Amino acid sequence: xxxxxxxxxxxxxxxxxxxxxxxxxxxxxxxxxxxxxxxxxxxxxxxxxxxxxxxxxxxxxxxxxxxxxxxxxxxxxxxxxxxxxxxxxxxxxxxxxxxxxxxxxxxxxxxxxxxxxxxxxxxxxxxxxxxxxxxxxxxxxxxxxxxxxxxxxxxxxxxxxxxxxxxxxxxxxxxxxxxxxxxxxxxxxxxxxxxxxxxxxxxxxxxxxxxxxxxxxxxxxxxxxxxxxxxxxxxxxxxxxxxxxxxxxxxxxxxxxxxxxxxxxxxxxxxxxxxxxxxxxxxxxxxxxxxxxx
Amino acid sequence: xxxxxxxxxxxxxxxxxxxxxxxxxxxxxxxxxxxxxxxxxxxxxxxxxxxxxxxxxxxxxxxxxxxxxxxxxxxxxxxxxxxxxxxxxxxxxxxxxxxxxxxxxxxxxxxxxxxxxxxxxxxxxxxxxxxxxxxxxxxxxxxxxxxxxxxxxxxxxxxxxxxxxxxxxxxxxxxxxxxxxxxxxxxxxxxxxxxxxxxxxxxxxxxxxxxxxxxxxxxxxxxxxxxxxxxxxxxxxxxxxxxxxxxxxxxxxxxxxxxxxxxxxxxxxxxxxxxxxxxxxxxxxxxxxxxxxx
Numbered sequence: 001x002x003x004x005x006x007x008x009x010x011x012x013x014x015x016x017x018x019x020x021x022x023x024x025x026x027x028x029x030x031x032x033x034x035x036x037x038x039x040x041x042x043x044x045x046x047x048x049x050x051x052x053x054x055x056x057x058x059x060x061x062x063x064x065x066x067x068x069x070x071x072x073x074x075x076x077x078x079x080x081x082x083x084x085x086x087x088x089x090x091x092x093x094x095x096x097x098x099x100x101x102x103x104x105x106x107x108x109x110x111x112x113x114x115x116x117x118x119x120x121x122x123x124x125x126x127x128x129x130x131x132x133x134x135x136x137x138x139x140x141x142x143x144x145x146x147x148x149x150x151x152x153x154x155x156x157x158x159x160x161x162x163x164x165x166x167x168x169x170x171x172x173x174x175x176x177x178x179x180x181x182x183x184x185x186x187x188x189x190x191x192x193x194x195x196x197x198x199x200x201x202x203x204x205x206x207x208x209x210x211x212x213x214x215x216x217x218x219x220x221x222x223x224x225x226x227x228x229x230x231x232x233x234x235x236x237x238x239x240x241x242x243x244x245x246x247x248x249x250x251x252x253x254x255x256x257x258x259x260x261x262x263x264x265x266x267x268x269x270x271x272x273x274x275x276x277x278x279x280x281x282x283x284x285x286x287x288x289x290x291x292x293x294x
Numbered sequence: 295x296x297x298x299x300x301x302x303x304x305x306x307x308x309x310x311x312x313x314x315x316x317x318x319x320x321x322x323x324x325x326x327x328x329x330x331x332x333x334x335x336x337x338x339x340x341x342x343x344x345x346x347x348x349x350x351x352x353x354x355x356x357x358x359x360x361x362x363x364x365x366x367x368x369x370x371x372x373x374x375x376x377x378x379x380x381x382x383x384x385x386x387x388x389x390x391x392x393x394x395x396x397x398x399x400x401x402x403x404x405x406x407x408x409x410x411x412x413x414x415x416x417x418x419x420x421x422x423x424x425x426x427x428x429x430x431x432x433x434x435x436x437x438x439x440x441x442x443x444x445x446x447x448x449x450x451x452x453x454x455x456x457x458x459x460x461x462x463x464x465x466x467x468x469x470x471x472x473x474x475x476x477x478x479x480x481x482x483x484x485x486x487x488x489x490x491x492x493x494x495x496x497x498x499x500x501x502x503x504x505x506x507x508x509x510x511x512x513x514x515x516x517x518x519x520x521x522x523x524x525x526x527x528x529x530x531x532x533x534x535x536x537x538x539x540x541x542x543x544x545x546x547x548x549x550x551x552x553x554x555x556x557x558x559x560x561x562x563x564x565x566x567x568x569x570x571x572x573x574x575x576x577x578x579x580x581x582x583x584x585x586x587x588x
Contacts, residue, residue, distance in 0.1 A: 134427075141419075
């Protein structure tokens with residue numbers, strides 16, 4: 001099985017499910033649902049939901065069972081992008097080659113569309129989920145909200161906001177990366193395994209894999225941000241460097257950053273060596289992260 | 295029992311619980327938790343959590359059992375205030391007599407503090423809740439997220455945002471009021487009863503009570519906004535009129551608005567006439583809403 005094929009198949013499943021979960025009209029006007037859908041369907045790679053499903057398959061579960069969980073995590077990721085792009089945060093006019101949400105719908109509606117995607121994620125996680133017990137659903141909601149909240153992703157965003165324009169040290173960069181990016185990636189993997197059913201040892205191994213691929217993913221993103229041009233990546237590149245943003249390459253250089261990514265991916269692969277061929281998608285995704293070009 | 299005494303007792307319980315749920319330090323810096331706490335402890339009346347607990351008591355349950363649910367709803371209400379006050383939304387510099395969140399912490403942190411309170415609410419709702427079964431907790435999360443989301447509160451906020459500066463009709467005002475305010479009040483009452491354990495008929499009666507007191511509460515707020523001065527209410531008054539905002543008084547006049555509030559409260563009282571003296575707090579709160587002066 002090729003990774004490209006695996007990613008495309010899973011991405012289609014996620015896109016179809018998201019399409020179904022998010023009605024086209026959401027109240028008095030269709031504006032809010034249009035705004036939510038605009039960024040949700042702006043061409044994301046669906047890495048988090050794919051990791052969630054691949055993790056479920058690794059422990060012998062089915063990707064279909066965890067699909068609502070996978071889609072809820074993608075909604076949370078999307079809300080964070082919409083709020084992050086706002087002028088009062090990162091002030092990015094483009095996202096994935098298209099104008100940012102607030103450039104199309106205005107800042108007020110963009111804030112509300114982010115709020116709505118976050119809220120909708122929990123509506124989905126608490127709704128009908130055949131094959132996931134109420135106890136497991138609650139545990140998953142608890143883990144996801146903790147990872148996305150002020151002790152996790154939001155904590156990283158605050159640190160990122162405060163680091164802007166300042167000289168930062170490795171401790172700060174690590175804090176930002178592990179909280180802003182890695183926390184949600186790790187919980188995607190954990191939630192998939194919990195929903196599918198697993199034991200503590202397998203869950204720990206998968207969590208370690210998550211932490212390392214999550215960090216590797218962010219460092220690779222830092223590297224790409226410097227290397228790529230706007231046409232390829234679809235957002236203002238070099239913007240992180242321009243505003244002195246906290247990144248690995250700016251602290252340890254491009255070559256050492258590439259080396260660190262490779263090391264993390266090797267460690268992540270060794271963490272999941274206990275699993276059989278059902279973990280092959282997770283292995284391919286880790287290698288893809290180390291070598292990604294977009 | 296006097297209402298004042300009941301409200302003060304319950305408010306203290308809520309304040310103490312919120313104090314416990316929200317740690318003083320939340321990550322790399324204490325800034326985000328300070329920002330969350332700033333508006334959460336800015337002197338709110340805790341109407342929604344009190345209604346949640348009073349509803350639990352009405353159906354024979356305990357207020358203590360539903361305390362996490364009550365506090366989670368207050369967090370959601372608080373997040374909506376922080377985002378609503380932003381320059382890109384209502385642009386209010388004051389809230390409850392104090393500078394708004396973004397005036398103290400900046401707009402970026404204010405958006406994130408709102409996001410964090412919303413996320414933390416679901417962390418609390420999915421955490422340990424002695425006396426509430428996982429099935430009930432899930433049902434409560436589902437109801438609350440639906441009421442707070444784009445089909446509920448956020449839908450109302452979008453309509454409110456779009457109505458600004460325009461001539462609006464009664465249909466629009468009703469949509470805004472029922473979605474922006476009433477939905478979260480109704481779900482506070484429903485969630486309290488669901489957590490405590492109730493049957494469909496009692497739940498329906500309480501929901502009707504919620505819908506009418508929720509709408510009455512918002513109309514009373516519209517009236518107060520015109521009548522009060524900034525010192526009493528603690529926010530810029532007359533601002534709704536100045537920006538042609540969608541309110542009852544601007545459409546049907548002050549006297550007819552007062553009459554409508556009284557009618558709604560009478561209907562709400564009749565909806566819960568089936569309950570015994572345990573519903574007395576709900577009755578007192580409804581009467582208080584019709585007569586409120588702040």
